Amino acid sequence: MKQYSPLRLLAALSLATASFFAQAATDLTVAYQTTVDPAKVAQADGSYEKAIDAPIKWRKFDNGADIIAAIASGDVQIGYLGSSPLTAAITRNVPVETFLIATQIGGAEALVARNGSGINNPQDLIGKKVAVPFVSTGHYSLLAALKHWNIDPSKVTILNLAPPAIIAAWKRGDIDATYVWDPALGAAKENGKVLITSGELSTFGAPTFDAWIVRKDFAAKHPDVVKAFAKVTLDAYADYHNDPKAWLANQSNIDKLVKLSGAKAADIPLLLQGNVYPLATDQAVLLGAPTTKALADTAAFLKEQGKVDAVLPDYAPSVNARFVAQ
Numbered sequence: 001m002k003q004y005s006p007l008r009l010l011a012a013l014s015l016a017t018a019s020f021f022a023q024a025a026t027d028l029t030v031a032y033q034t035t036v037d038p039a040k041v042a043q044a045d046g047s048y049e050k051a052i053d054a055p056i057k058w059r060k061f062d063n064g065a066d067i068i069a070a071i072a073s074g075d076v077q078i079g080y081l082g083s084s085p086l087t088a089a090i091t092r093n094v095p096v097e098t099f100l101i102a103t104q105i106g107g108a109e110a111l112v113a114r115n116g117s118g119i120n121n122p123q124d125l126i127g128k129k130v131a132v133p134f135v136s137t138g139h140y141s142l143l144a145a146l147k148h149w150n151i152d153p154s155k156v157t158i159l160n161l162a163p164p165a166i167i168a169a170w171k172r173g174d175i176d177a178t179y180v181w182d183p184a185l186g187a188a189k190e191n192g193k194v195l196i197t198s199g200e201l202s203t204f205g206a207p208t209f210d211a212w213i214v215r216k217d218f219a220a221k222h223p224d225v226v227k228a229f230a231k232v233t234l235d236a237y238a239d240y241h242n243d244p245k246a247w248l249a250n251q252s253n254i255d256k257l258v259k260l261s262g263a264k265a266a267d268i269p270l271l272l273q274g275n276v277y278p279l280a281t282d283q284a285v286l287l288g289a290p291t292t293k294a295l296a297d298t299a300a301f302l303k304e305q306g307k308v309d310a311v312l313p314d315y316a317p318s319v320n321a322r323f324v325a326q
Contacts, residue, residue: 028218028225029057031067031079034163034261035210036182036271037103038240038247039233044256047236051228062162063133068094077218078229082137083209087298090318091308095216099323100230101286103210106199107274109138109181111145112192117176122149122195125156128176131169134160135307137208140298141198142179143305144206153305182271183262199274206301207294219323226323234324237277244272280324287321295319 032043042048049056059076061067064085070076072094080102089096111130113119119128125146132138146153161169163184169175170188177195178188198208212233219226240247247253254265263271278286295315302308 028052028054028078029059029076031059031061031070031076031081032260033061033063033067033080034181034183034263035080035103036108036257036261036263036268037210037237037275037277038253038272039102039236040260041253041256042232042236044260047232048229051232052225054225062164063136065133065135068096071096071213071215074215076215078212078214078226080210080212082140083211083294083298084137084140084302085135086211086213087295087315088135088302088308090295090315091299091302091310091312096213097216097219097318097320098211098213098287098291099219099226099320100212100233100283101209101278101291102212102233104202104276104278105137105208105210106202106276107197108185108271109141109179109198109208110185111142111177111179111195111197112185112188113177113195114170114173114175114188115191115193119177119193119195122151125149125151125177125195127155127157129157129159129174130177130179131159131161131166131175132179133162133166137198137210138179138181140301141201141206141208144204144301145179145196145201148201148204148206182267183264186264186267197274209291209294211291214323219320223323230323234280234283237279240272240277241279248272283324284321287319287324291319292316 064081067076067079067081068085068089071079086098117128118124130142132142143153146156159175163180166178166180166184167187170178178184180188214226248269254268257263257268258265292315296311299308299311303311
């Protein structure tokens with residue numbers, strides 16, 4: 001039998017241990033949506049895989065509610081979703097934490113009324129069919145807009161449709177309006193009128209945001225993976241912020257965003273300008289009282305609308321700034 005020296009055996013064991021942990025880190029599935037943001041270039045380039053030195057299984061979802069279900073089941077470890085489904089998940093004790101604010105939503109989500117639908121002002125929404133993915137940021141914003149306009153939601157036919165179904169229903173003429181994001185937003189704008197954007201609605205006290213979240217058990221086991229993921233995202237944001245005109249002039253960047261978002265190339269500049277992508281220097285502040293308060297305020301609104309049963313006394317345990325490099 002071949003004999004190994006203690007040193008060689010120790011080296012072999014160390015290599016095996018390192019291989020085991022590398023393999024554990026590779027068991028990563030990331031949920032993304034068809035939003036337009038600079039980090040999708042890094043996704044297309046494989047920058048996340050290079051940073052963690054392991055493969056990633058990317059899964060596209062049409063709404064945050066489905067992402068939360070996948071994360072709760074353990075099928076997904078890291079996910080991108082809006083503040084409304086995130087709030088609902090935390091309130092229902094799904095074991096996740098927010099580790100990066102991806103987007104402060106502005107004009108990239110909006111309420112659009114179909115041309116010829118008879119909707120010329122907010123009050124015309126009464127009696128009309130409005131489609132929105134339920135428990136999404138669009139849903140939260142739609143209800144907040146109706147409240148701002150003093151319109152009883154029960155007087156509006158609100159339909160629960162995923163973005164692809166919204167596009168199909170819009171083309172068939174089955175709906176009168178929709179509150180949604182791209183690519184469905186772009187399709188609606190082709191023959192529709194924007195009544196209000198999420199950016200405008202935020203000035204009325206109903207801000208929304210998108211965030212990257214992670215299962216708490218995965219973050220505890222692989223903090224370096226989460227940190228590396230955050231760094232790649234923030235580096236992509238910094239690259240865009242450094243010179244937006246030059247970034248947009250690079251056709252390769254546009255092509256990658258079109259591929260992963262489904263948005264039209266001509267719409268990309270406006271969509272990027274419609275949101276705020278917080279840099280690393282902003283994250284430490286945002287991942288504190290501002291986000292905790294936004295989650296609590298959103299939870300109170302969702303409870304008022306009957307979307308959640310209760311409001312937690314504190315949302316801070318689900319917001320963590322330790323993965324963002326300073």
